[in-house]
Structures are given as C-alpha cells and as structure tokens.
Amino acid sequence: MDESKTNLKQTDKSRSKGDNLQGYLLVAMPSLEETFFERSVIYVCEHDEKGAMGLIINRPIGIELEDLLDQMGLNPPPEAAFHINSQVLIGGPVSPDRGFVLHSPQSNWINSHQISDYCMLTSSRDVLSAIGTAKSPDDYIVALGYAGWGKNQLEQELADNTWLTIKATPELLYSKNPEQLWEIASKQLGFDMWQISSQIGHA
Numbered sequence: 001m002d003e004s005k006t007n008l009k010q011t012d013k014s015r016s017k018g019d020n021l022q023g024y025l026l027v028a029m030p031s032l033e034e035t036f037f038e039r040s041v042i043y044v045c046e047h048d049e050k051g052a053m054g055l056i057i058n059r060p061i062g063i064e065l066e067d068l069l070d071q072m073g074l075n076p077p078p079e080a081a082f083h084i085n086s087q088v089l090i091g092g093p094v095s096p097d098r099g100f101v102l103h104s105p106q107s108n109w110i111n112s113h114q115i116s117d118y119c120m121l122t123s124s125r126d127v128l129s130a131i132g133t134a135k136s137p138d139d140y141i142v143a144l145g146y147a148g149w150g151k152n153q154l155e156q157e158l159a160d161n162t163w164l165t166i167k168a169t170p171e172l173l174y175s176k177n178p179e180q181l182w183e184i185a186s187k188q189l190g191f192d193m194w195q196i197s198s199q200i201g202h203a
Contacts, residue, residue, distance in 0.1 A: 021047045021154070023116040025172065026054065026163040027185045030193060036093055039182040042147055043102065043168055045113075045121050052149040055100055057141055057173065058181035060087040065142055068099075069128060076132045083140075089178060091143030099144055101127045102173065103137035118170040139174040164189055 065086040111124035
C-alpha cells in the first residue's frame with residue numbers, strides 16, 4: 001500500500017497503540033487513491049497477534065442480494081422482504097468468490113461468530129437462506145471477498161497513517177448508504193478529507 005504520511009495525530013483518543021481493533025472501522029486516507037482500497041471503509045472482524053481480517057462495507061458490486069441468492073440456488077420465496085438497500089458488496093481482494101455475512105445477533109446461528117454486541121460474522125449459507133424470510137436477522141450485510149493483513153502489517157499501516165480509525169456503531173454499519181459512508185465516517189472524525197488530500201506530498 002501507499003505509505004504517504006501526514007501530520008495527523010491519533011484520531012480516536014479511546015484507542016492507544018497496540019489495541020485490538022476488532023469492531024472498529026478503518027477509513028482510507030487519501031494516500032490510497034488509485035489503489036484497490038481508495039475511499040474504502042473496512043469493518044475489522046478479527047484482529048490479534050497473527051494479523052487482521054475485515055470487510056469493505058461501502059463498495060457495491062452491482063448485484064442485488066435477491067439476484068445473488070437466485071444465482072446460488074437458494075430461491076427466496078416470492079413473499080421475501082429485503083432491505084431497501086440490499087446490494088452485495090465487494091468485501092476485499094482476497095477470495096473474491098467467497099461470501100460473508102455480517103448480521104445482527106441471533107442465538108440460532110451456530111456457524112456465526114460474535115464480533116460485538118450488535119454484529120456476528122458468518123460464511124455459512126444458512127443465514128443467506130433465511131434472509132428475506134421470518135427467520136432473517138433484522139440487519140445484515142453481504143459481501144464477496146475480504147481484506148487481510150499479516151502479523152504487524154495493519155499496525156505498520158496505522159503507524160504510516162494509511163487509515164483513520166473510528167469505533168463502529170450499528171448505525172454506521174447497517175443504516176448508511178454505502179456510497180456515502182466514506183464521507184460520513186470522515187466527517188464524524190472531524191476531518192476534511194479533501195483538505196488532507198491536497199496536503200499529501202507537500203508536507
């Protein structure tokens with residue numbers, strides 16, 4: 001990744017160097033322009049001493065969830081009710097043919113891993129087959145592929161100011177238009193990304 005540096009200070013005062021970022025959002029800095037991660041917002045699903053894994057949550061792939069379920073042979077019933085904004089997302093460059101679902105917690109999904117009190121992660125088809133039915137989680141995001149970091153790689157990128165970090169909330173995760181999320185998250189951090197972009201390379 002581009003490792004251009006800025007003079008930004010710590011963006012989240014509740015987070016100190018070395019903290020676990022599971023349940024946080026990574027907001028791409030303008031230094032990532034013209035890369036795969038340009039203007040990405042990534043929800044960190046796992047983060048430990050071995051590395052990190054997350055899903056880009058603001059990049060629609062151009063496929064509606066209902067169409068994806070049809071392609072997978074899951075055949076949602078005619079009365080299935082989908083969220084207004086049920087677009088399939090590009091989750092990341094790794095394993096782009098593998099599907100992941102972030103969803104609000106329910107006790108009946110044994111293949112789902114709890115990330116926070118408002119989010120679970122699964123790559124199992126059982127949740128997908130329930131979406132749109134009475135058994136569906138209240139909130140969900142479906143993405144293809146994921147973003148991964150090796151040992152200490154994410155920590156180095158953070159030190160290089162490649163990403164800003166913000167604590168995720170259910171509203172940011174589930175309720176915002178994906179195509180507006182980068183700007184929304186940036187404003188919540190109190191930064192004018194366009195001003196930062198103009199300063200990169202001129203420090």
